[in-house]
Amino acid sequence: MDTECMTVTRFVLEEKKRFFPGASGDLTILLNALLTAIKACASAVRKAGIAKLYGLAGSSNTTGDEQKKLDVLANELFINMLTSSYTVHVMASEENENYIEVETAKQGNYVVCFDPLDGSSNIDCLVTIGSIFGVWKKPLDSKEPISCILQSGEKLRCAGYAVYGSACMLVLATKNGVNGFTYDPSIGEFILTSPSITIPRMNEKRGQKIYSINEGYAKYWDKAVTEYVRSKKFPEGKEKPWANRYVGSMVADVHRTLCYGGVFMYPGTKEAKNGKIRLLYESIPMSYIVEMAGGQSSNGHCSVLKVQPKEIHQRSPIFLGYKEEIEKIEKLYEKYPPGTWALED
Numbered sequence: 001m002d003t004e005c006m007t008v009t010r011f012v013l014e015e016k017k018r019f020f021p022g023a024s025g026d027l028t029i030l031l032n033a034l035l036t037a038i039k040a041c042a043s044a045v046r047k048a049g050i051a052k053l054y055g056l057a058g059s060s061n062t063t064g065d066e067q068k069k070l071d072v073l074a075n076e077l078f079i080n081m082l083t084s085s086y087t088v089h090v091m092a093s094e095e096n097e098n099y100i101e102v103e104t105a106k107q108g109n110y111v112v113c114f115d116p117l118d119g120s121s122n123i124d125c126l127v128t129i130g131s132i133f134g135v136w137k138k139p140l141d142s143k144e145p146i147s148c149i150l151q152s153g154e155k156l157r158c159a160g161y162a163v164y165g166s167a168c169m170l171v172l173a174t175k176n177g178v179n180g181f182t183y184d185p186s187i188g189e190f191i192l193t194s195p196s197i198t199i200p201r202m203n204e205k206r207g208q209k210i211y212s213i214n215e216g217y218a219k220y221w222d223k224a225v226t227e228y229v230r231s232k233k234f235p236e237g238k239e240k241p242w243a244n245r246y247v248g249s250m251v252a253d254v255h256r257t258l259c260y261g262g263v264f265m266y267p268g269t270k271e272a273k274n275g276k277i278r279l280l281y282e283s284i285p286m287s288y289i290v291e292m293a294g295g296q297s298s299n300g301h302c303s304v305l306k307v308q309p310k311e312i313h314q315r316s317p318i319f320l321g322y323k324e325e326i327e328k329i330e331k332l333y334e335k336y337p338p339g340t341w342a343l344e345d
């Protein structure tokens with residue numbers, strides 16, 4: 001047994017002492033509330049078959065997705081744990097049309113946007129799924145709750161995701177770095193197992209050549225994405241083709257990209273100009289994590305962290321991974337502006 005037991009709470013408390021000695025400790029309390037929701041989700045995912053938690057809940061969310069029973073359960077867990085932490089002012093969830101304002105008596109100074117269960121289409125077939133969150137501070141000058149929610153990624157205080165896969169891991173990013181904590185259900189704690197995660201460099205031994213995109217939409221891609229993917233499948237000269245990996249759960253595809261390197265892409269298409277991935281509680285937190293780990297994010301033109309959100313559920317094209325590859329994609333968008341479809345009518 002590792003008696004060091006660097007739990008998330010201990011890690012965040014030490015980080016607070018080192019970097020934010022004057023801080024109130026509310027962020028630690030908030031993260032603990034998120035951890036409780038994530039532990040409950042991990043347990044529900046593990047026993048979903050036995051607990052009859054597979055299948056549809058019979059309702060749809062704002063973006064028209066049919067809600068799975070686990071979507072609804074995870075959403076309630078996140079909202080209840082965050083509300084009862086007394087640290088949150090307002091929150092936004094993929095599963096709720098509007099923002100969720102905490103009752104005055106329980107309000108705190110933080111803002112949380114989250115996707116309680118990412119990769120819902122993979123729940124019933126036991127493929128890795130996850131939860132994603134971003135934490136901002138309530139702007140001092142903000143009057144309206146919506147202005148607290150619609151903040152850019154550059155203002156994030158921390159972001160993270162939980163992977164519910166062969167193991168359950170929490171990956172937490174702050175401006176001081178990215179760390180991975182594996183859940184040990186026997187003691188009910190997340191233990192630091194991957195300190196200071198950095199995305200491999202492409203020319204590094206552990207840097208793999210992997211591109212990740214749903215090629216089922218190739219017919220609707222623009223010229224920039226078509227040319228980029230073709231360059232990975234049919235590289236010039238002696239360069240070997242890149243491997244293609246796509247799980248269809250963003251958390252799983254991004255976690256692999258963080259561990260092995262490569263590029264994850266969910267571009268806009270002829271059918272869906274801004275793609276599918278939601279900016280506020282999917283793209284921005286994941287972009288923050290990848291950039292804090294030394295990778296790069298882009299919407300095709302700039303870092304996703306620079307994009308000012310306009311609506312809670314707005315979608316955005318997203319490209320994440322090796323800096324040099326993201327630069328290549330942005331160059332292709334200079335050559336072929338968005339809307340230059342590969343296959344014209």
Ligand SMILES: O=P(O)(O)OC[C@H]1O[C@](O)(COP(=O)(O)O)[C@@H](O)[C@@H]1O
Nearest residue numbers: 117118119120121214248249250251
């Ligand atoms: O099936 P597609 O179109 O490739 O979409 C897969 C993408 O959709 C998502 O499942 C969207 O997330 P939700 O499951 O939270 O709605 C991502 O996790 C994933 O990257």
